[in-house]
Amino acid sequence: MPLPELDIQNLKISFSTPKGKLTAVNRISFKLNKGETLALVGESGCGKTVSALSILRLLPEPPAEISSGKILLSGQNLLSLNAKDLRDIRGHSISMIFQDPMTALNPVLSIGEQMVETFLRHTDLKRKEALQKSVDLLSRVEIPSPKEKLKYYPHQLSGGMRQRVMIAMSLACSPRLLIADEPTTALDVLTQAQILELLESLKKENGMSILIITHDLGVVAEIAQRVLIMYAGEIVESGPARALLDNPLHPYTKGLIASVPKLGALKKLGARLDEISGNVPSLEQRPSGCSFHPRCTWAIEKCKTQKPQLREAEGQRQWSCHLEPGSL
Template identity: 50%
Template sequence: MQIEQTSAGQDTGQPLLKVDDLALRFKGTKANVVDGVSFSVNAGETLCIVGESGCGKSVTALSLMGLLPMPPGEIVSGTALFNGSDLLALPSRALGNIRGNEMAMIFQEPMTSLNPSYRIGEQIAEVVLRHRKVSKSEARQRALKMLEKVKIPAAAQRFRDYPHQLSGGMRQRVMIAMALANDPQLLIADEPTTALDVTIQAQIIDLIRTLQDETGTALIMITHDLGVVAGIADKVAVMYAGQIVEQGPVEDIFDNPQHPYTLGLMSSVPSIGQRSGRLTTISGMVPTIDRMPAGCRFAPRCPFSAEACRLSPPPLTELESGHSVACVHAPLETHFAEVGA
């Protein structure tokens, strides 16, 4: 069987996906739920988007995939160039031809993403038939091959199972098989391990990383787990209240975090060594969409907040090559050294 291959992993010198100044709003709200978000992903690269629940990570991903209902959602501004085409401006039919083919998504809860009335093998085959000129027999062969590729035990037997007959970890493997069935150039994984136990989480992350290495697929991983970020990311974008507050190479974010929110996230992670006290917490809550501060959205929770922070939102400013932060105090070590002098 011959399945036409896409150009996953090819390096043209341009970002595979370039999102610029993306702003989204829901009907009847006073502020943008996603506000001025910009990032890029190159072929074969992994970008992790991190932040608390309610920070706009999933909404950003759904808007790129064309899965956010419009209305009540509304694109206020921005572009999302994928292979030179603006995803936000494409007609639904054109976007449907890209979705599941050149771009694919793994969702947080596979049981709500898989159709309970159809066998898992047929659901994967349907994705192949939608985008490839192959027979039903060839599509089923491709589906079986993908089940084997994601290490489903006894794949030929499982092919005929319904979703409820599989464990949570196996269902997530089916979702990965479905997402990668057409060798997409970009894979978006939205908290793909949240509903799984710790051991299975590690297996799923290792599987995604292995398959990515084999195919050269670019990956956007949405997560709140900094352990996952450290092990898989090339670049990191830290989101808070709908805005990217810091982004850069993973080494820079972990070794030299420059936004107070990033510092708070790092400090709240438990260490493996001996405990020396209580874990650090970030006081307060993420603001609701109708109570967004006028200035820096993190200011009400920030231990370094000053009057300037509350007057106007700080722009995302590059501190060094590829490392940008939205904070009037950055670089933190320089600012506080001057304040203490």
């Protein structure tokens, strides 16, 4: 078996706060294979962004603390690297794009200036060559008249264009792994479709792996091969995207899928959307037993006291629930 591109084992991340030590991510493990697109899905506060940031060690430590676990990039444990080695990895082997391209780009530097920076840091290219490379990259992400755009400042570009610039920058050193944190959430649907298509085609060209973080199951269906569903700092279900969306095993996954209004679903008069009642639990008030039990329609007595373990199901799937798969 070839080594997975990214192998996260037993990762636990906590934050020191005035209210004590709070656990944001509780012992999650997952693998991302070469050339695969893996989606990490969950609602705000479930720990998906914290997990992603920890891979690049971008969390401020303290207050954050990675208290246990391993993050292996092709077998190399990123948690044991020093600051300098980490910088060599960031933007070179792993790069990241963020939700809001306006805040991720530097507003007082031109696009060209920001793009060249990556090349000068990680390669031996001269400034002139780096500029030429930047033009190539911009045209690869389908930005019209790329040469002129180098002189532009972020505020002169639209949201979609800014996200394209971010993607172009992240591709500068042909990374093995691209982490995309809600890359299309701030964009309009038409632009979202363009960006997703772009990511897809770039992945095919470069053979890189993508870890995409999203709350939009539609996006998952569109580009991911495998999915992890996170709830309250834990992975509650994982599996191949199609199988998971068609036949969810965990009540939370089932609820999420049901609460999305579907286009073309026949609207009955007075029909209501299926909703998940209650709110996402906060960090300091994680429920006992299964963290989903206060919102779960099927919860039984056991769910209040006993935490369900991840179980294996057919077709490389996992889920954590006390109930049998057929009983939902």
